[in-house]
Amino acid sequence: MKIKIITALMIVLLAGCTNLDQKFYDRVTPETFFKSEKDIKAALYRPFTHARWYLGGDRWKLQEYTADQFAITTKGRHWYNGGENERYHYHRWTAEDNWIWETWRGTLMGVALALDAKSDLSKLDYSKFALTQADKDDHVNQLNTLIALFYLYGLDYFGGLPIFEALEGSSLPRNTDQETFNHIEKLLKEAITKLPKKQAADKEEEGAFRAAGAAALLARLYFNAEAYIGTKKFAEAQKLCEDIIAGVYGPYSLDPVWNGVHGFKNNLSPEIIWNIPSEFNKLQYxxxxxxxxxxxxxxxxxxxxxxxxxxxxxxxxxxxxxxxxxxxxxxxxxxxxxxxxxxxxxxxxxxxxxxxxxxxxxxxxxxxxxxxxxxxxxxxxxxxxxxxxxxxxxxxxxxxxxxxxxxxxxxxxxxxxxxxxxxxxxxxxxxxxxxxWGADNPAIRLSEIYLMLAECKMRASDPGGAATLINDVRKRNFVGGADPDPVTAANLDDYRMLDEWGIEFLGEGRRRTDLIRFKKFTTDTWWDHQASESFRSRFPVPTRAISGNNNLEQNPGYGK
Incomplete structure (x- = not known):
């Protein structure tokens, strides 16, 4: 199995992330490699460690340095970086830029790692390890959810991606936006039905996907569907958000204090739907x-x-x-x-x-x-x-x-x-x-569900209902809950909604997506930034990926 993973990774690295042929150099198979539950957990956790890396770094940079809240200015003799930071801020990036390549590569590497683990675990007889079929379904559908997460981010950054469901194949072309959307939807719908629900409000979160996590990702998919496939699906997103808040997928509630979801013990926060564990001198956030x-x-x-x-x-x-x-x-x-x-x-x-x-x-x-x-x-x-x-x-x-x-x-x-x-x-x-570094990465939290539902209500001509939800999130940030500037039906518009997203999720790697959903990413101005070309709502397929796979089509606006 180790050789198999290494082979898949090398192929992903060297062939534009889409040449997935494998060569086996020994006779190790899942049935002979796995000796204990510990081995199963190691295989399950490996793609999650990739997700820990993936949700930071260059993916964060593409979301935040291209938008209206963060910048890396040139500071005298420091940080010009060949004009890289300015290219992203001014929306002048190219298919040669490294953040874009690392994100393309990292997205499909994550899919490959999760598929590899899923393939191995699917072949095992869990009863030989004193585990149940329910344990196996849990593990396989956590990996399905993780695959969906990588594809969802990739769809957001690039549009349609090569869809592969096994690690065989060579130089796969990109699937359409709609096909990629459908693939993500299918994975998440299945995972929602097969993943366990959170059982207790005080249960410590340890990085495992539960049904609410898959439901939240499906809500994200629908919430941004217009940007992805040109079809609005806010009603579908609203239903999922209502169910999550109502406890259909387990007991979650807003943290009563502002830093409960970010502090050293945030794994105990009732608001966390999915976290990525962090521990000093181990896998650190x-x-x-x-x-x-x-x-x-x-x-x-x-x-x-x-x-x-x-x-x-x-x-x-x-x-x-x-x-x-x-x-x-x-x-x-x-x-x-x-x-x-x-x-x-x-x-x-x-x-x-x-x-x-x-x-x-x-x-x-x-x-x-x-x-x-x-x-x-x-x-x-x-x-x-x-x-x-x-x-x-x-x-x-x-x-x-x-x-x-x-x-x-x-x-x-x-x-x-x-x-x-x-x-x-x-x-x-x-x-x-x-x-x-004892604070975990709160990758999905209930306040996101509240704001998604609020925005859906706002778009459905219910600004009063939207304001109530937003204020439920806001009040913990003020002494005694006394908010001097609450949202009202009268003051809620697109910009106030964007302000609320920006305030609550400042620095959490989502700002570009929110601006795109409101059609302001390429049309509006902000500090030292003017409107840009509409095709900039998606990043180009990296030149290095196309060089390794000439079946890949470039996004419109970026040339061949």
Missing amino acids: DWFYADFYHYNTRQYFNVDGGANNGAHLQPSRTPAGALYKTSFKLGSPYEKFNDADLRKHPYKYTGGGNYEGMFIIGPHLTPEGDIIRGGEEYNNQALIFVDQVGRFSEVGPGKKYASVAELPSRMSEGEENTGVRLVKVPIPNRTDNNLR
Whole structure:
């Protein structure tokens, strides 16, 4: 089996992810390889470890750096990266760009790994391992759900994909958007009926797919169906969301506190529908750390390990301090949070696994209150993070700019202190270092179902019902549930709905999809970004994939 997996992986890597012929170099078969339940679990878990990688990194980048909430500005001598970050921000990417290749490759590699495990487990007599047919159905349909997840993300990024249901075949062409949609739908519908339901509200989540997880993915498929296949399926999405909330697939409820779904014990949150476990020095939910934080932010967190000082929120203010949201409706992510929102507080670890806030903004100080100093534009000066983009260090007598009013604000004009930094995954200090990366990745949570249902109701001319659902999610973010700016039937429109998605799911790798669903991804403007060509709603098939398989057709707009 090990040889088989390695062979499949090498084929996926070297042949554009669609040449799936296998060569067997020994006589190991599933029936002879598996000796215990431990071996079965190892095979089951392998594609889930791929999913842990897949839901971060380049997939996250394609969702967030192409949209209106995050950016990697050039900061002096750092982060120009051959113009890569600007290409994504300005919607000028090409079929040669690496994030796109890694996402294509990773999508179909995930399918191949899950199919490989499914093939092996399907051949086993589970009774020989003191396991039941129900256990086998559970394992096989968890893998079906995982296959559907990879195809769903791939459909979202690229449109139709090569559909394969076994690891035999050579240079498969792309299936149509509709065929890919139908394949995902079929897998999830079957999984919903065969996966067990959550049995107890206080049951700890350990990364296994349950019926609600498959139902949530099917709801996502229907929710975005118009973008995928040109047909609206909001009514189908609404029914699934109503059933999930009503407990048809098990007892789930909104977490009563804002950080319950993100904290160190979020595996116990009643809101989690599917998580990806994380544990210090094992499979860690930590990919973002290096890019998000300043080199010296380790002093702020009081931890070992520096970062690269790349990503930040797009600015809410001009260099002169005026709010951008008076000029355009998208973007300005930090200022979209109400000042009374508990999440808007600066991040501070208070000990014992407790923390407050989720942003780094203003003077950068150690936990003891000492000044943290810069090392680039503000070398040996106090580091102060600003919700602006501009070369403030170049303003003054004898410098490039006479006043702040002259400063341009664009992707090329960052500094080391540019932009608010997000701390959505809590980071403890050295004293509690055993908690580090103890927060799981909450990949599907009930608040998403609430907002999906709210948007479906809004689209079905029930803004009052939509507002109630949104406010159910919002109220935990304010002291005593006193929300100073609740959603109402009168103030709910497309932009307010997008604001609510952006606030609740800031940094969770979905923003591009939400903008596309509202037809604003290529038509609207936001900070340093103008409308782009409509074909940019999908990414190109990577040149490297087509080079390995000339049966692959390129997406419209990207040439041959």
